[in-house]
Amino acid sequence: MATPTPQTAAPGGLRERKKQRTRDALIRAALELFTEQGYEATTIDEIAEAVDVSQRTYFRYFANKEEVVFAVQEMVEARFLEELSARPASEAPLTALRSAVMVAWDDIGGAIESVIPVELHMRSYRMIESTPALVAVHLRRSSELEEQIARLIARREDLDVDTDPRPRVLVAAFSGVMRVAGKVWGEGQDCSVASIRELTKSYLDHIAPAIDDDWHTAGEADTR
Amino acid sequence: MATPTPQTAAPGGLRERKKQRTRDALIRAALELFTEQGYEATTIDEIAEAVDVSQRTYFRYFANKEEVVFAVQEMVEARFLEELSARPASEAPLTALRSAVMVAWDDIGGAIESVIPVELHMRSYRMIESTPALVAVHLRRSSELEEQIARLIARREDLDVDTDPRPRVLVAAFSGVMRVAGKVWGEGQDCSVASIRELTKSYLDHIAPAIDDDWHTAGEADTR
DNA sequence: GAGGCTAATGTCAGCCACTGACAGTTGACA
DNA sequence: TGTCAACTGTCAGTGGCTGACATTAGCCTC
Numbered sequence: 001m002a003t004p005t006p007q008t009a010a011p012g013g014l015r016e017r018k019k020q021r022t023r024d025a026l027i028r029a030a031l032e033l034f035t036e037q038g039y040e041a042t043t044i045d046e047i048a049e050a051v052d053v054s055q056r057t058y059f060r061y062f063a064n065k066e067e068v069v070f071a072v073q074e075m076v077e078a079r080f081l082e083e084l085s086a087r088p089a090s091e092a093p094l095t096a097l098r099s100a101v102m103v104a105w106d107d108i109g110g111a112i113e114s115v116i117p118v119e120l121h122m123r124s125y126r127m128i129e130s131t132p133a134l135v136a137v138h139l140r141r142s143s144e145l146e147e148q149i150a151r152l153i154a155r156r157e158d159l160d161v162d163t164d165p166r167p168r169v170l171v172a173a174f175s176g177v178m179r180v181a182g183k184v185w186g187e188g189q190d191c192s193v194a195s196i197r198e199l200t201k202s203y204l205d206h207i208a209p210a211i212d213d214d215w216h217t218a219g220e221a222d223t224r
Numbered sequence: 225m226a227t228p229t230p231q232t233a234a235p236g237g238l239r240e241r242k243k244q245r246t247r248d249a250l251i252r253a254a255l256e257l258f259t260e261q262g263y264e265a266t267t268i269d270e271i272a273e274a275v276d277v278s279q280r281t282y283f284r285y286f287a288n289k290e291e292v293v294f295a296v297q298e299m300v301e302a303r304f305l306e307e308l309s310a311r312p313a314s315e316a317p318l319t320a321l322r323s324a325v326m327v328a329w330d331d332i333g334g335a336i337e338s339v340i341p342v343e344l345h346m347r348s349y350r351m352i353e354s355t356p357a358l359v360a361v362h363l364r365r366s367s368e369l370e371e372q373i374a375r376l377i378a379r380r381e382d383l384d385v386d387t388d389p390r391p392r393v394l395v396a397a398f399s400g401v402m403r404v405a406g407k408v409w410g411e412g413q414d415c416s417v418a419s420i421r422e423l424t425k426s427y428l429d430h431i432a433p434a435i436d437d438d439w440h441t442a443g444e445a446d447t448r
Numbered sequence: 449g450a451g452g453c454t455a456a457t458g459t460c461a462g463c464c465a466c467t468g469a470c471a472g473t474t475g476a477c478a
Numbered sequence: 479t480g481t482c483a484a485c486t487g488t489c490a491g492t493g494g495c496t497g498a499c500a501t502t503a504g505c506c507t508c
Contacts, residue, residue: 278487
């Protein structure tokens with residue numbers, strides 16, 4: 001039973017392409033409606049109607065009302081994790097994180113724009129922060145992602161994430177910086193992908209000197 | 225139009241007492257059902273029926289299904305914030321936080337037990353952690369509480385929470401310790417209020433020497 | 449290129465969370 | 479005791495979400 005569906009980016013047949021188009025259209029319509037008239041004030045029927053599909057079809061693409069809001073972030077995160085796993089083990093942890101972010105932004109910037117205008121993504125970002133139900137989901141997603149990253153880093157460095165605090169601490173710092181970068185970007189005027197990329201880069205450069213070192217050659221696990 | 229309802233703890237008339245009893249019964253029934261058969265598997269009709277009130281009445285006491293889950297924590301937090309506001313300005317920030325927690329635990333321990341058995345509270349704690357929807361709400365509540373505490377601390381010390389990072393940093397550390405204490409308690413066997421109190425105390429004593437100092441006499445705002 | 453296979457979609461019925469409106473009941477208080 | 483206001487129940491309705499079943503439409507083979 002060799003995987004019948006390639007699942008890769010390149011759309012094999014018409015069916016795949018059609019599905020992708022429906023999915024993208026749902027995301028765009030949903031975000032457009034949410035940002036215009038508010039998340040709670042928008043019904044799924046409206047979204048489905050805008051894309052000319054049934055409500056039932058919406059729920060075949062997204063498990064619930066929130067999921068469509070985070071679809072784009074999901075893409076970015078998946079790309080980031082994939083890239084992080086691929087970084088050579090010789091890189092120091094923070095360097096790997098940094099490189100992965102940069103590569104992720106580079107080759108997903110275009111992909112994002114093909115789904116939704118970046119400006120809409122930015123408006124969505126602000127909408128999330130002003131909708132309690134979405135803030136909650138956002139926080140949970142963030143904490144889950146942090147956990148995943150910490151485990152990846154620990155594996156790279158061949159450490160136990162439950163006994164050595166360094167992976168989680170590093171990831172916490174890293175995530176904190178990423179969060180601030182995202183926040184500043186959300187408040188600013190320049191809503192290009194390039195701008196958030198640069199913002200992230202400069203912020204990461206700030207903490208790098210302070211915590212980036214090889215965890216195997218420089219001083220033993222110093223938990224003081 | 226002077227506030228017609230005293231709203232204080234002491235139950236004035238029969239009406240107040242009856243309301244309190246209904247509320248407590250709803251909390252107890254809800255947590256009992258949730259922990260026994262799962263959060264999602266429990267309907268509000270079941271909870272209402274167990275207390276012998278209508279579903280509509282449930283929603284007059286709690287805004288939604290989640291709220292009842294956090295009712296006890298809400299009590300503890302309110303008591304803590306109240307106590308923190310009352311601490312003398314002469315106390316160093318972390319000392320004030322520490323004292324407020326201790327006082328809050330001391331005089332609310334009994335109040336909790338009057339509403340639900342502590343053992344049920346502990347089971348609820350574990351249920352929250354294993355229910356994604358509740359984890360999300362829990363995280364949002366925590367971050368909101370952190371923000372409140374940081375503002376309170378900043379006001380005490382006469383600082384601007386948006387320019388001076390110290391209040392938020394201290395509160396982040398404090399909250400982190402509290403979270404760990406809660407987690408350890410949840411995993412342990414001893415589900416008494418006294419045990420979480422002592423756990424908290426000892427954990428806080430660990431970080432105290434590291435970060436507790438008077439922010440006005442010891443070294444200027446050192447943001448390095 | 450006709451026909452079978454299967455994935456994708458539409459339709460329908462139904463559960464549950466949640467809300468507004470209105471009516472009935474019951475403490476509070478003169 | 480009677481009036482008022484608070485509390486509660488009932489009912490109808492909306493919206494999120496799901497299972498079951500019928501229908502449509504790519505895909506693949508002969």
